[in-house]
Amino acid sequence: MTQVKDLELRVLVPADAPDLAALEAAVFDNVWDEQRFFTLLGQGSFIAVGAFQGNALCGYITAYSMGGEAEIVNLAVRQDLRRQAVGGTMLNCFLDRCRMIGVGRVVLDVRRGNRPALALYARCGFMQVGLRKKYYADSGEDALILERFL
Numbered sequence: 001m002t003q004v005k006d007l008e009l010r011v012l013v014p015a016d017a018p019d020l021a022a023l024e025a026a027v028f029d030n031v032w033d034e035q036r037f038f039t040l041l042g043q044g045s046f047i048a049v050g051a052f053q054g055n056a057l058c059g060y061i062t063a064y065s066m067g068g069e070a071e072i073v074n075l076a077v078r079q080d081l082r083r084q085a086v087g088g089t090m091l092n093c094f095l096d097r098c099r100m101i102g103v104g105r106v107v108l109d110v111r112r113g114n115r116p117a118l119a120l121y122a123r124c125g126f127m128q129v130g131l132r133k134k135y136y137a138d139s140g141e142d143a144l145i146l147e148r149f150l
């Protein structure tokens, strides 16, 4: 597998809000705007890890943490850099960060048909623990609930 050169991972801060909002808008339909990210990135309960190539944000994971648990909100890698280990590297870095701040369990919802994401989560040790029927309003698709203990 080719790996992206000079990938740097770090926790995102409010100054990253414009790049984060731009990347999210490039990948997803229903997105948060820059102002919302600016506010969230300043809050202790919001965890965001970004992958950078030089100064360019090429992937991110966002999550809420509360009471020793974290819930992943979104995870994305720039289209042209997929299948080059950015997602896996980022997810492992995020899990390390969670451990560091005392999170013991990570959960998330994922579309049943999202094969790349399901394969990535399985590879990083997530297990299916539940199902929400017709959870996504846009497509009526089911959500799988995955969890990973740390």
Ligand SMILES: CC(C)(COP(=O)(O)OP(=O)(O)OC[C@H]1O[C@@H](n2cnc3c(N)ncnc32)[C@H](O)[C@@H]1OP(=O)(O)O)[C@@H](O)C(=O)NCCC(=O)NCCS
Binding pocket: 001, 027, 074, 075, 076, 077, 078, 081, 082, 083, 084, 085, 086, 087, 088, 089, 109, 110, 111, 114, 115, 116, 117, 119, 120, 121, 123
């Ligand atoms: C899901 C996503 C983040 C994966 O990022 P990525 O950088 O391509 O992932 P990686 O290259 O680190 O892949 C790690 C492993 O995940 C699995 N995987 C990733 N993409 C895959 C695909 N298209 N098909 C099958 N397996 C895939 C593989 O096991 C892969 O390891 P391998 O390449 O050695 O086989 C990316 O496809 C993406 O941004 N998708 C759109 C946004 C999205 O759906 N997010 C999930 C919301 S829950």
